[in-house]
Amino acid sequence: MPYPVPNRSLHRFALLTAASTLALVCVGGLVTSHGVGMSVPDWPNTYGYNMFFFPFSRWVGGIFYEHTHRLLASAVGLLTSVLAVWLYGRNARPLLRWGGMGLNFLGLGIAALVPAHWRDALVLCVTGLFAFGASLVWPQCEPAPVWLRRCGLAAFFAVVLQGVLGGLRVVLLEAQIGIFHATLAQLFFALTCSVALFTSRWWLAQARTNTAARESQPGLGLRWLLLGTTLLILAQLVLGATMRHQHAGLAIPDFPLAYGKLWPAMDPAAVASYNQHRLEVTAANPITAAQIVLQMVHRFMALLILAGVALSAWLSRRRLGAGAPVSRLTATWLGLILVQVLLGAATTWSNKAADIATAHVLVGALALALGTLLNLVAVRQFGWALRRQTACSNAVEPDSLAGLGAKSCP
Amino acid sequence: MKKTTALLSLAVFGAVLSLAQAADVTGTITLKGTPPKEKDITPLKDDPNCGPLHTTMPTTHFYVVGPNAGLADVVVYIDGIKGKSTGASAPAVILDQKGCEYWPQILAVQTGQKILVKNSDPVLHNVHDLPTVPGNKEENNAQMPGSPELPFTFADPEMFLKFKCDVHPWMFAWVSVFDHPYFALSGKDGSFKIANVPPGKYTLVAEHRKAGKVTQDIEVKEGAPTQVNLVLEAK
Numbered sequence: 001m002p003y004p005v006p007n008r009s010l011h012r013f014a015l016l017t018a019a020s021t022l023a024l025v026c027v028g029g030l031v032t033s034h035g036v037g038m039s040v041p042d043w044p045n046t047y048g049y050n051m052f053f054f055p056f057s058r059w060v061g062g063i064f065y066e067h068t069h070r071l072l073a074s075a076v077g078l079l080t081s082v083l084a085v086w087l088y089g090r091n092a093r094p095l096l097r098w099g100g101m102g103l104n105f106l107g108l109g110i111a112a113l114v115p116a117h118w119r120d121a122l123v124l125c126v127t128g129l130f131a132f133g134a135s136l137v138w139p140q141c142e143p144a145p146v147w148l149r150r151c152g153l154a155a156f157f158a159v160v161l162q163g164v165l166g167g168l169r170v171v172l173l174e175a176q177i178g179i180f181h182a183t184l185a186q187l188f189f190a191l192t193c194s195v196a197l198f199t200s201r202w203w204l205a206q207a208r209t210n211t212a213a214r215e216s217q218p219g220l221g222l223r224w225l226l227l228g229t230t231l232l233i234l235a236q237l238v239l240g241a242t243m244r245h246q247h248a249g250l251a252i253p254d255f256p257l258a259y260g261k262l263w264p265a266m267d268p269a270a271v272a273s274y275n276q277h278r279l280e281v282t283a284a285n286p287i288t289a290a291q292i293v294l295q296m297v298h299r300f301m302a303l304l305i306l307a308g309v310a311l312s313a314w315l316s317r318r319r320l321g322a323g324a325p326v327s328r329l330t331a332t333w334l335g336l337i338l339v340q341v342l343l344g345a346a347t348t349w350s351n352k353a354a355d356i357a358t359a360h361v362l363v364g365a366l367a368l369a370l371g372t373l374l375n376l377v378a379v380r381q382f383g384w385a386l387r388r389q390t391a392c393s394n395a396v397e398p399d400s401l402a403g404l405g406a407k408s409c410p
Numbered sequence: 411m412k413k414t415t416a417l418l419s420l421a422v423f424g425a426v427l428s429l430a431q432a433a434d435v436t437g438t439i440t441l442k443g444t445p446p447k448e449k450d451i452t453p454l455k456d457d458p459n460c461g462p463l464h465t466t467m468p469t470t471h472f473y474v475v476g477p478n479a480g481l482a483d484v485v486v487y488i489d490g491i492k493g494k495s496t497g498a499s500a501p502a503v504i505l506d507q508k509g510c511e512y513w514p515q516i517l518a519v520q521t522g523q524k525i526l527v528k529n530s531d532p533v534l535h536n537v538h539d540l541p542t543v544p545g546n547k548e549e550n551n552a553q554m555p556g557s558p559e560l561p562f563t564f565a566d567p568e569m570f571l572k573f574k575c576d577v578h579p580w581m582f583a584w585v586s587v588f589d590h591p592y593f594a595l596s597g598k599d600g601s602f603k604i605a606n607v608p609p610g611k612y613t614l615v616a617e618h619r620k621a622g623k624v625t626q627d628i629e630v631k632e633g634a635p636t637q638v639n640l641v642l643e644a645k
Contacts, residue, residue: 035576035579173548273645282453
C-alpha cells in the first residue's frame with residue numbers, strides 16, 4: 001500500500017487544537033487556583049446572558065477567570081468539532097450542509113417564537129451558516145483511516161462531555177464533579193496531542209519503515225516502563241485534581257517535611273490543631289486527615305514517577321542511543337518531571353500561590369501528554385512487541401497504525 | 411368561647427411562670443496568650459473594583475480582642491437542649507456585604523430563622539452558602555448592587571456554616587445554627603448573655619473558630635443569674 005504525502009494543514013490544525021486545549025487547561029487551573037469556579041452561578045448562561053453577549057464591564061473578580069474559561073472552552077469545542085469533521089473528509093459534507101441548515105431553521109424558529117432569546121437564535125444561525133458555507137467549499141479530501149476518524153470522534157464526544165461536566169459542577173453544586181472535569185481535561189489534552197502526532201510527517205514517514213527492522217529493536221522492557229510510568233502520572237494527576245477540588249488550601253504547609261515530621265500526626269486532635277493554626281485568606285475549607293494522606297501519597301508518587309522517568313531516559317539512551325527519538329523524548333520528559341517536582345515544592349513554599357499552582361497543573365498536563373506520545377512513538381518504533389512475545393495472531397497489525405493511509409486528505 | 415379563653419389564659423400564665431423561673435447566663439470570654447498577627451487581604455486591595463472601597467490595607471479578623479483580653483466572636487451555647495427552636499418567629503438577622511467583606515463575619519441563628527443577605531457594595535457579589543450537614547441546603551445566587559436582600563434559612567443545627575462569595579474569594583462569613591434559643595455571641599469586650607435559660611444542670615460551651623472550644627458544667631437556678639467566665643487560649 002503506498003503511503004501518502006502528509007496533510008500539513010490538517011496537522012497544523014491538530015496542533016492548534018492541542019495548543020488551545022493546553023491554554024484551556026491553564027485557564028481552568030487558574031479558575032481552581034483562585035477558588036472562583038462558582039463565581040458564575042448559572043450555566044449555560046452567564047448571569048442570565050447568552051455567554052457570548054455577557055458585557056465585558058461585568059467581567060470582574062473571579063468572573064473574569066470563569067467566563068474566560070467558558071469562552072475558551074467554546075473555542076476548543078469548535079476547533080475539536082472542525083478537526084473531527086476534517087478527519088471525515090468529503091464524507092462530512094452532507095452532515096455539514098444539512099446540519100448547518102438545521103441549525104439555521106432552529107435559530108430562525110427560536111427568533112420567531114421566543115423573540116426574547118434572539119441572542120441564542122443569532123448564535124445558532126451564525127453557527128449554521130458557518131457549517132453550511134463550509135460544506136460548499138471544504139473539506140473536499142478523502143477521509144482519514146477509520147481508527148483516526150474514531151480518534152476525532154472520541155475527541156468530539158470528550159469535549160462535549162467535558163463541557164457538560166463543567167456545567168453540571170456549577171448547577172448541581174457538586175464539587176466532586178470538578179475532579180472528573182479536571183481529569184478528563186488532562187486526558188483530552190493527551191488525545192488532541194495524539195491526533196496531532198498521527199497527522200504528522202514523522203508518523204507517516206515511520207510507516208514506511210520495514211516491520212522486520214522495527215522488530216529488531218530491543219523495546220519490550222522499555223515499553224512496559226513507559227506505559228507504567230505514564231499510568232502513574234495519570235494517577236498522580238487524579239490525586240492532584242482531588243486535592244485541588246477540596247478547596248482547602250494546603251493540607252500540609254511545609255516541604256520536604258510534613259508538619260515538621262517525615263510522617264505527620266493525623267489523629268483528630270492533631271488535625272483540629274492544624275486547622276486552628278491555619279490563617280487562611282482564601283480556600284478556607286478545613287483540612288481533614290484524608291486530605292493529609294492524599295498529600296503524602298502525592299509526594300511519594302512524585303518520587304516513584306521521577307524514578308520511572310529517570311530509568312526510562314537512562315534505558316532508552318543506553319539501548320537506542322542518544323539520537324533516537326524515544327531517547328530524546330525521554331530526556332525531555334525527565335526535564336519536565338524535574339521542573340514539575342520544583343513547582344510542586346514551590347506550590348507549598350508559596351502557600352499555594354495561584355500562578356505557581358497553575359504552572360504545576362500545566363506541567364502535569366504536559367508530562368501526561370508527553371508520556372502518551374512516548375508510548376505511541378515507542379509502539380511506532382518497536383512495533384507491538386507484546387504481540388511478538390505472545391504470538392497472538394489477532395493482535396493489531398503495526399501498519400494499521402500507519403497514519404492517514406493512502407486515502408488521506410491531499 | 412369561655413373555655414377557649416380560659417385555656418388561653420392558662421397557657422399565657424404558664425409561659426409567664428416559666429419565664430419567671432428562667433434565668434440568664436452571663437459572663438466574659440477572655441483570650442490567654444498573644445494571637446497571631448492578622449493577615450493582609452492583598453487580593454481585596456488589589457481588586458480594581460473592591461480595592462478603592464478601602465483606604466487602608468484590609469486584614470483578616472480571626473482574633474478580635476478587646477480591652478482586658480476580652481475575645482469577640484465566640485459562640486457561647488448550652489449543649490444538649492433540643493427541640494425548642496423559636497427561629498420561625500425570631501427577627502431576621504442581617505448579613506451585609508460591605509467593602510467586599512461580609513459583616514458580621516461570625517453569626518449565630520436558630521433553625522428556621524431568616525438570614526437576610528444584603529449587598530451594600532457598588533459591585534456584584536454571589537452569595538454561596540456551603541453547609542456540611544445534609545439537611546441544610548447549598549445555594550449559589552448572584553446579587554447585583556442595590557438588588558433585594560437574599561433570604562436564607564437552615565433546617566438543621568450546624569457549627570460555623572460557611573458563606574462565601576466566589577467572585578471575591580476572600581469573602582467569608584460563618585454562621586452557627588442552633589435548634590434552640592440558648593446561645594449568644596461574645597461582644598467586643600468578650601461579654602455574653604444567654605437569656606431565659608430554664609433551671610437545670612447544663613454544659614456551657616464557648617467555641618471560637620480559631621481558638622477552639624472550652625466547656626464548663628453549670629447549674630441554672632430559678633430566677634438567679636449565673637455568671638461564668640471562660641478562658642480560651644491563642645493557638
